Amino acid sequence: MKDFALDRLVPAHVRAFEAYVPSPPDDVLCRRFGVPQLHRLNNNENPLGPPEAARAMMAAWKPEHAALYPQGDGWHLRRALGRQFDIDPEQLILGNGANEVIAFVIKAFCEPGDNIVTADRTFAVYEWLASFSGVEPKLVPLRDYAFDAAAMLEAIDDRTRVVFVCNPNNPTGTWWTHDELDAFMDAVDGRAIVVADEAYAEFAEDPAFPDSFALMQRHPNLIVFRTFSKMWGLAGLRIGWMAASPDVAATVKKTSISYSVNLLAMEAARAAVWDEAHVAATRAHMREARAGVAELAARLGLTMIGDVGNFCMLRLPVSDTVAHRRLMGRGVMARAMTSFRYPGWLRVSLGPAAAMAAFATALEEVLAEG
């Protein structure tokens, strides 16, 4: 080979992007931080795990099936979800986690030079996927911890293709009501696709939370994301899905990757649909754990926000990244929020009781160190 000039082959928007580096596995972290075990309260997982039927399905699963390709587009799961929400299965698309569905949507509607509109302090993947696709992320500051509808409308221009609304928002837990989302869709007036990312929707107990599938009937430019990672305890299997009006779904299908969801994930998700007892038990756990964190926050004089989802945020009197390291040294992994543009805040998942107790003890010690 004469001269391999890699830079010549890499688009500028990819060169400018820094690859995301996930944290190492627990055994490595434990060794580096000198702890025998690690309570993971950083990824908003469900401490109750998957519903009973999904567990049974996985226990009975035959390993020899691993040699087979899955069915390519989740035929049975889409029908199960369609029945649950009264939606034509052709309007549903599965992905290898909701992250992949975000990529499908950006690829379907955006080309370099276009932009997406979202908030500055929300789930980072909208911004990242846009950036390394050559699409400008226009980031609108949150207002009172919530998506600012008026400012987002103002940010939409003739190159805006997709508006991402994380509802409830990760990490603040704030959410738009059905009427607020409806009014926003009216104001967008078809100028852009609007994604309501409802990864945490099943945690919302307030009847004012949007029925987004119903709103799709009125607003064909609305796409709804859901995931099996949060409420359904299948984060390790990576499966998410989206629903859209027929023409929008047909467009996104062109950029979706068939066969990207594995067989076990599809079958476990299908078994999970739609276990109301599991939802009720998980919600009860979250109420109790959230009350525990609220009591801790009150005792330590910390501001706490977030009342929907399986997480909450605490404002610390010390650096969040320093607190993160010191908590790691005590076997507790929470999320430092500087990188979410919330310097000084810590997001903690509402995990198992033992983990929450370890977190409370460790946080008190860390704050006592000053």
Next chain:
Amino acid sequence: MTLDPRAQLPPGPRHAGIGAGFVRDCAIAGGAEERLANRLALIAEEVLGAAPANAGLVGLALADRRHSMRLSVDFTASDLDLAGLDQSRRGDIEEGEEIGLYLAARLADRLTTEPLDRGGLRLSFDVGRAYPAMTPDAAPAGLGPISGPAADPDDATLALLVQWAEAAELGGPAFRTAPRVLDQRAQGDLFARVALDARRRPVGGLFWHPFGRRLMELAGPALLLPEGEARAAVAGALLDAALAGLVRKKIQGLVVLEPSPDMPRAGFETVGHLPSADGATWPVLFRALEEDPGGISWVPAVLKDWVTATTRRLALGRDIEEPARPKRATGAAMAAETDRARGRVTLRSLIAAGDAAEVAAGNVALFRDQGFSEIRALLDLGKPDQAAFAEGLVQAGLAPAALIPDAAGDLLLLAAAE
């Protein structure tokens, strides 16, 4: 595709003049003043003339970096002896051809190396532009309190801020010579946030520039308002704006080597202390922008106790390992970045080899003899080879001063004040 002029020439004296002429002509054509073009040409001539015969074709490329010009010299062959670049070898090489490499290193304001594919090496010689002396205008009386968030300023606003800061001697060396600051920013070597009053006049600014691979060094803030709440509000807004502009990018943390009294300290941790020539010390501040998932620190025995204790104090998750000696037996070299006005030199690893300790000690002695009063060295503990310099640095009187965290390789700052 870059349009920087480039050439390839065989090593040795016969082509050195051709290379020098090429570099000089290209520099002049690119708008460099005579003095700058001549220095670059001399560097090219000395490097080509002293390049080992087995170097293969030597690549030359000239890049206009606005505030400086950069001559990059690419050696595609691996395992070359470029030890002559090290300034401490002056005494060894005065009779030999390596004097050329030594001269080239001294002619540059900054010399860095980076590996090329398949074992090659790129030497980058930066020579700064000269800016005409000017008397900066003083800030007008009656600047108002901050109005709106601090922002990335336009050129006119940034120039005004620097002039006013320079006239009042605020902010430190980064806030001097407005045309240079504008060029640094345009080149991507400096970033700024400026706070404005209701009449859109600058009332304060904060700068940052790259420090190592994944960190930024903060400079300032320069605050033009009198002491009081309004001044503190400007400092806070500047830092908030800087953080908002830096997160979710490749930057892992912010380091403050010379904290201004106006720098808000909340959120920063003290990762060490630097000595000054008058016997005082000041803190080195650090603020991580990303979670630190732990990493490996390659630490020589002579520094193990200090690094281990500091790693624990900072609650860093690190596998602390002792590195093997460099594979190469001899030919170690260090790069020196000098600031003669302040009597400061910072040494960095250039080429690691078995004689690294001697070379490190030699460098410290050289700059001590030249009257430098602040001698520092920066070692990347993520790179096992660099540890080889530590013993010589410590023997020569440098002591570990700060550990700047980066999971991909903590930076160990050693310092001695004479």
